[in-house]
Amino acid sequence: MGSGPEDGHGAPRVVRVGVAAVVRRGDQVLVGRRIGATHGRDTWQLPGGHLEPFEHPFACAEREVLEETGLTVRAIGAGPWTNSVFASEGRHYVTVFVLTELLDTTREPERREPEKCAEWRWCRWDALPEPRFAPLASVVADGWDAIAAFAEAVP
DSSP states (O other): OSSSSSSTTSOOOSOOEEEEEEEEEEEEEEEEEESSSSSSOOOOEEEEEOOOTOHHHHHHHHHHHHHHHHHOEEEEEEEEEEEEEGGGTTTEEEEEEEEEEETTTTTOOOOOOTTTTEEEHHHHHGGSSSBBBBHHHHOOOOOOOHHHHHHOOOO
């Protein structure tokens, strides 16, 4: 077998777990525009990435936000999950959404991975830019309201 994620017929050999961090500042969330990606190029996404072996999704969300934006967050709750198949790219992801608390609301996000993200932008949940990365588009289409979810997650 090859070293890629596909079998010889373009079907994924593995299902990867992605973590999407919902970083909120007031009534807005942080989204970035993907570039240089193997899938979802030129779509808007939440900060996040691959869950590493033995890593908790909350720890993954905190790590990925710091790596990608330089912002420090604390995971405070779990959101929904999605099942996304990127057939033309031979990829299959289950993505877990994690609600996070921004620890320093005066800092702005940095583009720490400029080869992967063209820009970061604060947006209202009900006015997220399009096109959206498949997992984000899925939870929005299902009617999930991330801002309302924070009210339920905060002790």
